Amino acid sequence: MKDKHIRSLERIVGGPSSILYKKEDLLPYDCDGFTLHKHLPKAVVFPKNTEEVSKLAKYCSDNKLPFLARGAGTGLSGGAIPLNGEVIISLTKMKKLLSIDFENRYAVVEPGFVNLKLTNLISDKGYYYAPDPSSQYCCTIGGNVAENAGGAHCLKYGVTTNHILGLEVVLPNGEIIEIGNNGIPDSLGYDLIGLLTGSEGTLGIVTKIIVRISKDPEAKQTVLAYFDSVADGSRAVADIISAGIIPVALEMMDKIAIEAVEAAAFPVGHPKDIEALLLIEVDGISAGIDEQINQILEVCKKRNVREVRAAQDEEERNKWWANRKTGFGAVGAISPDYLVQDGVIPPSKLPEVLSRINKISEQYGLRIANIFHAGDGNLHPLVLFDTRNPGEAEKALEAGSACLKVCADVGGTITGEHGVGIEKIQEMRFVFNEREIKAQTDIRDVFNPSNLLNAGKLFPE
Template sequence: MGTDALLTELREALGKDAVLADPEVIDSYARDMMPLAPSGRPLAVVLPSDVAGVQATVRACAAAGVPIVPRGAGSGLSGAANAVDGCVMLVMTRFDKVLEIDPGNRLAVVQPGVINLDFRTAVEKHGLFYPPDPSSYDWCTIGGNLSTNAGGLCCVKYGVTTDSVLGLEVVLADGSLLKTGRRTVKGVAGYDLTKLFIGSEGTLGVITQATVALRPLPQAPGTLVAGFDATEKAGEAVARIVRDGLVPSLMEIMDASSIKAAETYLNTDLGAGSDCMALLLCQSDAGGEVARRELAAIEKICVDCGSTMAYATDDLAEGRMLMQARRVVLTALEQYGVWLTDDVCVPRTRIAELISACERISQEVGLRIAVVGHAGDGNMHPTIVYSPDSPEEFERARRAFDDILDVGLSLGGTVTGEHGVGKIKRDWLAREIGPVGIRVHRQIKQALDPDNLFNPGSMFSMS
């Protein structure tokens, strides 16, 4: 089947407005937010609105030998949703309905095109809570979160996306619809196929629906901020908090460069002082006296570890202001250039070593590197800033990106905590999991997608 015949078949099956081939339009869907990742030129963009449309697209592309790259909002940071030449971009944003909210069983059924924040708002009306909250939660989609196993600021207490998913519906490479998982709290029948598809970056199938577990809506959080004149002291505080069995709902860390950028951008003073090298932000959503005791215990640990400033508040407006400083860091760094954010996860006891290594790499490459991250689980986001007009600076940024990954592995960590492998970390995945791990990945891919139809080249190659 030729490309013209394929487009005609897709338009007949899905409608003309669901199949886009205008060059300017399709180019806008060709890549995500990661500038290092390669991308190709799509043949077309297809926007199905029901399962039958997804199945028709998969079957037609399989018959024509045309690859499919599933895509959500494009907020990813690994190139996982980047086009390959001649592919069909299967954009799932029209799957935008919350199909069911079941307060009695604390679950919901949701389509992949629903925006994360919209979904959280919908379940909150029922006194329920959906924990995953990536930094792009106000525009990223549930499907993208599922495909990359996204995390966010609340991971320390509530886990990443996979910890909230009960079951999926997935269109496979032959066009059939697979239903995985359950609606019950417990269930161990068969292989855990649900977790197999979560984090698979669209390489095994197209997710069309998810059944997710919800939690009771937490209490309004109390917030603590602590400043340290040495990164090592902040790292020791994190380790002590974990050792003492405290589980705040959020525990974030910012280095000096991040603090300065956020304060300048927000035109505010976080009260950390000019000598502050690291800022620890914690929240407790346990409510009332329990939250106050939890934050008091964390504050004491910070003071014992040498914090130069420690302050706790249960004022919601004050807490939001402090958390806004953490959430705006990437935007704030745009004052200095464009950014390239990394994603490494290290043991929590080695966070300070990673931040110190990033300071060294920053000096070596001559570029600003700001580090923020989820201290509660060791997932750090070193962000490299460079001039968009300088190819030479871009190459130095690329070198710094790889150097940081190398340090992460050397500290006993992983090359991605939540952004995924995509097309930018394929070699690093192979290095981390080894030849046997890659062989098993390829065997699973071959079993479910023998013609390499879905997102070829993402995560690993088939050769």
């Protein structure tokens, strides 16, 4: 039976077809990509425009109903899990490309617009959208803004915040504000775009995004380098970066990760006995590509590279990238459950950190696969476990936390692109003291004074 709040929310979004409230309909919304915690929302509503989002936020605030925004639900840190029985404001119906300005190189999209769809729509004009998380075929740009998503090519081109020129935001009280200057970069005043991007839905609900679009590079080259030891591969990464070479992407996978991707949808024939591989891509003007590749190859040779393959055409390049980008999901082919971590370290510390992660694997008796953006030190240890075995899920969480502690200990941090959510909330104390945490929650309280919007996320209380 509908209570008064359900009836009121239903009226705001235009009828029963735009709201879910029965338990069986709410089950798909009890978690996001972090599946170790599950909580049912009070309801899920599907607004069609900013005005409806504003009215929903105002109603929830006025009636002291906790609420949160949700995109595609691909987040990996629990940021969209309704811990407090929230009303979920799903933005999936707000999925329009509102405008494109090729002359000034920006596009305006709604939050439910899928990341990869933007590149697909503008590629015939010679443009693309640079941030490319592995879930880009289904994740939404609104969700990317909330988490400050990165991707394989962020080494050279930066993460989401480097490509956001303006935002329309609904504050928790329903007020609508616009941040930015009509697509012009570097607006005057405080960097509110930077503050909102990566705030994990705790400050406001993004309802419109102005994104920078980029011109295709003149040329690009992609190579695979195979190593007989993880240590040699990781030292090659550190040497490439310290030599001042900036590839557009520098990805690494270890033997367990290679086993997974070769068992999944896009096998490419990696040697079965290889311990590590680097997927390296450079781009720029045609005249400089070969020189960059030759520099990288010289570094790899000094680190005992076994074999180097160059992509022969765009089809082979795309197959290699499909193999890499299915890495997380591919682990499901070799393990019933896995936990993805997301630490960041100085690239020079990579050999040391991978060695320590291997010891954590031995300590907890759980395999750990490593798939990561090696060039900018964004590690993704995947802890493999089986929830059918009593205590293994808890051990996986402890092992994941230990991996993040190692990252913090060497001068890194606990997340590069997946966010804190609820998964890493206690690990925030690895990098911030209580005074620093309070300074940040004080900022949250300016935007979200009643803490009704996505409460219990990002900061330990």
